[in-house]
Amino acid sequence: MIHLAKRVIRQTINDKRSVMMILVAPLLILTLVYFLLGDSGYVPTIGIDKNAIPDSLVIALEEQDLNVVDVTSNSIEHPKDYLKEHPDVDAIFTLSKNSGMTITMYEPSTKGAKAASEIQTAMGSLHPSAEINMSYVYGTKGQSSFDSLGYVFLALFSFFLVFIISGMALVRERSGGTLERLLMTPIKRGEVILGYTLGYGVFAIVQAIIIVLYSIFVLQLSSVGNIGWILLTMVLLAVTAVSFGATISIFASSELQVVQMIPFTIIPQVFFSGLIPLDLIPYQLGNLCYIMPIYYGAAAIKGVMVYGDGFMQIWGYLLGLILYAFLLYLLNTQALKKFRKL
Structure with a gap:
């Protein structure tokens, strides 16, 4: 028993990512929470x-x-x-x-x-x-927290679950040798990334549609605007999550390492999804929202569900998701060079 415990300790110490997740990640997250939830000095x-x-x-x-x-x-x-x-x-x-x-x-x-x-x-x-x-102006007195923040959870659940599924699946593809065998064929790197994105994107789209329909028609989540714009936003957010998961998987060598990156990649985005008003965040940290894909998705969904916005009001957020997915596609294509030189 003692020998087994020593072996586990040695293996963990030799794994830098595990040490970071155990010792450094909690400190970084707590520091982020301190800054984001601290006294903003906001005067209404x-x-x-x-x-x-x-x-x-x-x-x-x-x-x-x-x-x-x-x-x-x-x-x-x-x-x-x-x-x-x-x-x-x-x-x-x-x-x-x-x-x-x-x-x-x-x-x-x-x-x-x-x-x-x-x-x-x-x-x-x-x-x-x-x-x-x-x-x-929008909303009613005494409405539930689910009605007030439901749009946040739609964005978070869709993004997080798709990220986990696509990230781990792509790592499994590489560890099993499927990706290496695929790259030995004349297929281009961009086609590989696009193929994986489209493949997992289909399931991401189905999941997004089910989540939206279930929330609105079964859980009775109130929505003022057109449900079609919510579905479009969720689909774009899901596709972006697939690309995001692909990016993380390229730099991870196992499913465990994908999980280890969650405190640094997903948890910080939660604070910029609409749970906290951005202008209440001190030290101008609210401006970090523009590098968070969840922000664009959650802001567009809120605009439709809470304010009744249409395309003319949310097109900027939709464009942000499209640009984010495109930049991740370019990054993923370049990152595949470490597996095959063209």
């Missing part, structure tokens, strides 16, 4: 009509951790339209005899919740028993 911006609100309440709001913007009475009558045109404003606070006090936010989010909390604190200092109504 709210709009009010100072002429329609008592001076004492205006002063109480300005004393909170808020940026208070004076909005004209014409705009304040249609707060939802105002928020659509001014994405930099997190909430509109209105006070009227008919509807009482109302906080209108763009959507249920961390930013809106922080703005509402500061407003409620200001009101509590003046009228502790006052009731405040909540209203949203």
Whole structure:
């Protein structure tokens, strides 16, 4: 037993990737979480009509951790339209005899919740028993977390599962000698990568369609926009995941090494999938989203499902996925040179 334990320890120490995953990966992930979930210092911006609100309440709001913007009475009558045109404003606070006090936010989010909390604190200092109504441009009060973040899980599950399947399968193809025998034929490297991508892409597309249909029609995940654009986005995201898995598999020599790369390749992308508002991430780290394929897929799916966007609103995200898949294709083609020199 002792000899077996010593052998396992020696093998693990000699495997640098295992040592990295056990000792270094947790530290890197925790450091990333520290930066992404740390205090961003974000100060919400709210709009009010100072002429329609008592001076004492205006002063109480300005004393909170808020940026208070004076909005004209014409705009304040249609707060939802105002928020659509001014994405930099997190909430509109209105006070009227008919509807009482109302906080209108763009959507249920961390930013809106922080703005509402500061407003409620200001009101509590003046009228502790006052009731405040909540209203949203998109979304409804009391909706489940699944409805709020369902688009994130659609993107994550599709990308992660396809990545694992394609990455491990391609490593198995190489370790079994299939890839080497294939490269001995006149077939070009680009055709090899394209063939694998198309082959596994078929299953990725089927999986994407099943996930979307099951989520919307069985789990009743709410969707405002056209389901066709969701399916198209999921298909492009799945194809990108196949290319991503192929890239990792080329630089891995076993299925275990593919798994070992997950903390460095997949987990960081989770934080840029929409779980955290990008402008709440401190140190401008939110800009890292542009190098994360999941960001483009999740942003497009959210646009369709939450905002009801069409092609004209999401085409940039779709183009981002296409360019990402194309660049990975070029990278994979060049990486195959280590298996065959042309």
